[in-house]
Amino acid sequence: GQQVQQSPASLVLQEGENAELQCNFSSTATRLQWFYQRPGGSLVSLLSNPSGTKHTGRLTSTTVTKERRGSLHISSSQITDSGTYLCAMEAYGNEKITFGAGTKLTIKP
Amino acid sequence: GALVYQYPRRTICKSGTSMRMECQAVGFQATSVAWYRQSPQKTFELIALSTVNSAIKYEQNFTQEKFPISHPNLSFSSMTVLNAYLEDRGLYLCGAWTGGAEQFFGPGTRLTVL
Numbered sequence: 696g697q698q699v700q701q702s703p704a705s706l707v708l709q710e711g712e713n714a715e716l717q718c719n720f721s722s723t724a725t726r727l728q729w730f731y732q733r734p735g736g737s738l739v740s741l742l743s744n745p746s747g748t749k750h751t752g753r754l755t756s757t758t759v760t761k762e763r764r765g766s767l768h769i770s771s772s773q774i775t776d777s778g779t780y781l782c783a784m785e786a787y788g789n790e791k792i793t794f795g796a797g798t799k800l801t802i803k804p
Numbered sequence: 805g806a807l808v809y810q811y812p813r814r815t816i817c818k819s820g821t822s823m824r825m826e827c828q829a830v831g832f833q834a835t836s837v838a839w840y841r842q843s844p845q846k847t848f849e850l851i852a853l854s855t856v857n858s859a860i861k862y863e864q865n866f867t868q869e870k871f872p873i874s875h876p877n878l879s880f881s882s883m884t885v886l887n888a889y890l891e892d893r894g895l896y897l898c899g900a901w902t903g904g905a906e907q908f909f910g911p912g913t914r915l916t917v918l
Contacts, residue, residue, distance in 0.1 A: 726906065736842065736895040737911035781847065785907075790836055792899065792907060794848040 718782035810910035827898030
């Protein structure tokens with residue numbers, strides 16, 4: 696079945712540093728979504744990107760569909776960016792979304 | 805805008821009892837609804853996909869007998885966890901969308917089984 700691999704599993708950075716989160720997927724994706732999962736569990740949709748690059752604020756999502764990979768770049772990280780980031784893939788011809796295991800990001804002062 | 809509500813947000817049930825959770829789409833037509841579960845220390849896994857006027861498709865390891873789903877119209881879906889046990893605890897997420905558009909997710913229902 697479809698698989699989504701996220702790396703690294705955890706990342707610790709100093710405040711102000713940039714974070715780079717990776718996502719690799721096993722099937723051709725029609726859409727790659729990035730979510731922030733709040734401590735209570737609910738998901739905050741960050742970016743949805745079928746291909747190419749998309750920006751919002753300090754976040755940049757890049758999806759290279761042919762290479763089956765995507766990334767989320769967080770610039771000038773802040774302590775409040777700490778948490779779990781999930782990558783989710785929607786495969787071509789299939790409405791099912793497959794989630795990765797997440798990257799736990801910790802930003803230290 | 806498009807919003808998805810889930811109710812209840814948190815619930816506790818005794819082992820062996822059942823729990824019904826609801827999903828409401830506002831601002832768009834939820835022609836398709838997906839239910840996911842995130843068990844402790846795991847990522848989300850798909851339970852089933854429901855499209856209005858079509859049969860509900862359950863993923864391996866999930867059955868209609870255990871997780872019956874109702875999707876009666878373009879704004880509402882419910883799922884029941886029948887005969888809940890410890891392994892059923894976790895966060896249940898509802899995703900809804902129209903056609904090939906992006907899925908919108910609710911905040912989830914957190915189920916604790918005692």
